[in-house]
Amino acid sequence: MRFLVIGGSGFLGSHIIEALRARRVDYKQPISIAVYDIVKPLPEETIDAVTYYVGDIVNEAKLTEVMKEFQPNLVFHTASPLHGLPPAVYYRVNVEGTRTVFSSCRAASVKNVIYTSSMGVIWTGAELDGVSEDQVSIPKHGYDAYHHTKAAAELISLDENGVDGMRVVVLRPCGIFGERDKQMFWRMAEVLEKGQQNVQIGSNTSLVDYAYVGNVAHAHVLAADKLLTEPDTVTGQVFFITNGTPMTH
Numbered sequence: 360m361r362f363l364v365i366g367g368s369g370f371l372g373s374h375i376i377e378a379l380r381a382r383r384v385d386y387k388q389p390i391s392i393a394v395y396d397i398v399k400p401l402p403e404e405t406i407d408a409v410t411y412y413v414g415d416i417v418n419e420a421k422l423t424e425v426m427k428e429f430q431p432n433l434v435f436h437t438a439s440p441l442h443g444l445p446p447a448v449y450y451r452v453n454v455e456g457t458r459t460v461f462s463s464c465r466a467a468s469v470k471n472v473i474y475t476s477s478m479g480v481i482w483t484g485a486e487l488d489g490v491s492e493d494q495v496s497i498p499k500h501g502y503d504a505y506h507h508t509k510a511a512a513e514l515i516s517l518d519e520n521g522v523d524g525m526r527v528v529v530l531r532p533c534g535i536f537g538e539r540d541k542q543m544f545w546r547m548a549e550v551l552e553k554g555q556q557n558v559q560i561g562s563n564t565s566l567v568d569y570a571y572v573g574n575v576a577h578a579h580v581l582a583a584d585k586l587l588t589e590p591d592t593v594t595g596q597v598f599f600i601t602n603g604t605p606m607t608h
């Protein structure tokens with residue numbers, strides 16, 4: 360069983376690899392894992408027995424070549440730029456890059472894709488409490504370029520479902536915390552270290568969902584299991600991934 364993790368040098372991608380390896384026995388056949396990412400992980404974060412391909416997600420020739428060489432049974436598409444970059448970067452990587460993933464899959468006859476979206480794709484800035492996947496649709500204009508393009512990539516992915524036998528599952532994680540997080544929680548720790556936590560913006564009653572990265576990775580592995588063994592139960596579906604207990608923020 361062969362898995363390609365696009366964006367696998369990153370935080371969540373590396374945990375998906377660990378979760379896949381921890382469940383090796385369940386596939387009843389050896390598993391092989393490869394990463395396609397614009398960067399290699401740090402030496403101390405490189406995982407043994409994983410093949411690392413370095414390339415840009417929008418480089419269709421390179422990604423197709425990698426898919427043809429590695430022949431994955433399933434692709435996890437977790438690549439996305441960091442927060443705080445110019446809008447053009449998000450359009451390029453999330454929108455153009457997601458289209459490229461599917462054209463490369465088609466060229467290499469890869470039929471199973473799990474797209475890592477974000478819970479934020481449905482957010483307009485207004486309060487959302489206890490909503491399920493079928494209660495709220497994606498707004499025409501997302502909250503910012505990151506969320507707008509994550510939503511566009513989600514719609515591209517769902518449009519591909521069923522085309523030429525393509526099977527797609529979309530996962531929408533909430534904010535993720537855990538080992539190797541480089542975006543979010545070190546900033547909170549820095550605020551605490553500097554004693555800046557007395558500054559409060561807003562009423563401190565807003566609720567936000569967070570989930571542990573190991574659980575979000577596990578959700579990806581469960582989605583992969585279902586897609587590979589009982590595809591009709593998950594194909595074309597979208598799932599929120601949350602720990603179920605929102606926190607004030």
Ligand code: NAD
Pocket residue numbers: 365366367368369370371372395396397398414415416417436437438439440441452456475476477478509531532533534535536542543
């Ligand atoms: P991350 O930055 O650690 O990982 C993303 C990976 O994508 C990086 O390794 C990066 O090098 C790669 N990448 C970026 N641009 C690329 C390009 N042009 N070509 C190839 N690879 C490229 O981020 P993460 O937190 O692990 O996020 C993984 C996924 O989960 C993303 O799709 C993100 O939108 C989604 N997500 C993250 C969170 C969170 O709180 N971290 C919450 C919801 C959804």
